[in-house]
Amino acid sequence: MEEWQLDFEWLQVRHMIQDRFGRDTLPDLNAILFLIGIQELGRWQKSYTKEEKQDLMHIAICQLLSYEGYYEFAGRDADGWPHWKQLRVVPKRDLREQELLLKMCIVRYFKEWEREYKSTEARPKSEG
Secondary structure, three states, X not given: OOHHHHHHHHHHHHHHHHHHHOOOOOOOHHHHHHHHHHHHXXXXXXXXXXXXXXXXXXXXXXXXXXXXXOEEEEEEOOOOOEEEEEOOOOOOOOHHHHHHHHHHHHHHXXXXXXXXXXXXXXXXXXXX
C-alpha cells in the first residue's frame, strides 16, 4: 500500500471512530489501540486501572501484529483476558516505521470488522 493511500484510509478509520462515539476530536493511535483492546477483550467497564489500560493496548498490538505473523492467539485466562504467543521477534524499527506498520494493521482490522459486521446485518433474523 502506498503511503498516501494508507494516510487516506487511516483518516477514514479515525473519522469512523469519531462519528461512532460522538467525539469532537479525532482519536489518536493510542486511543484506537485502547479501543481495539476493549473489543478483543469482549467486555466494557466504566473504568480501567492503569495496568489494565496497558494490558488492553498490549492485546491490541498482539492482535494487529498477528496479521504479520508475529503473534498467534493462545487462548483466554480464567478471567477471560486473551493471551498471545509470540511466534517471532518483531524487528527493531524507528518510531515512524512502527507507526506505519500499526496504522496499516489497524486499517486492515477495521476493514475486516466492517465486512464481518455487514455480513451479520445481512443475515435474515431467525424466527422464534
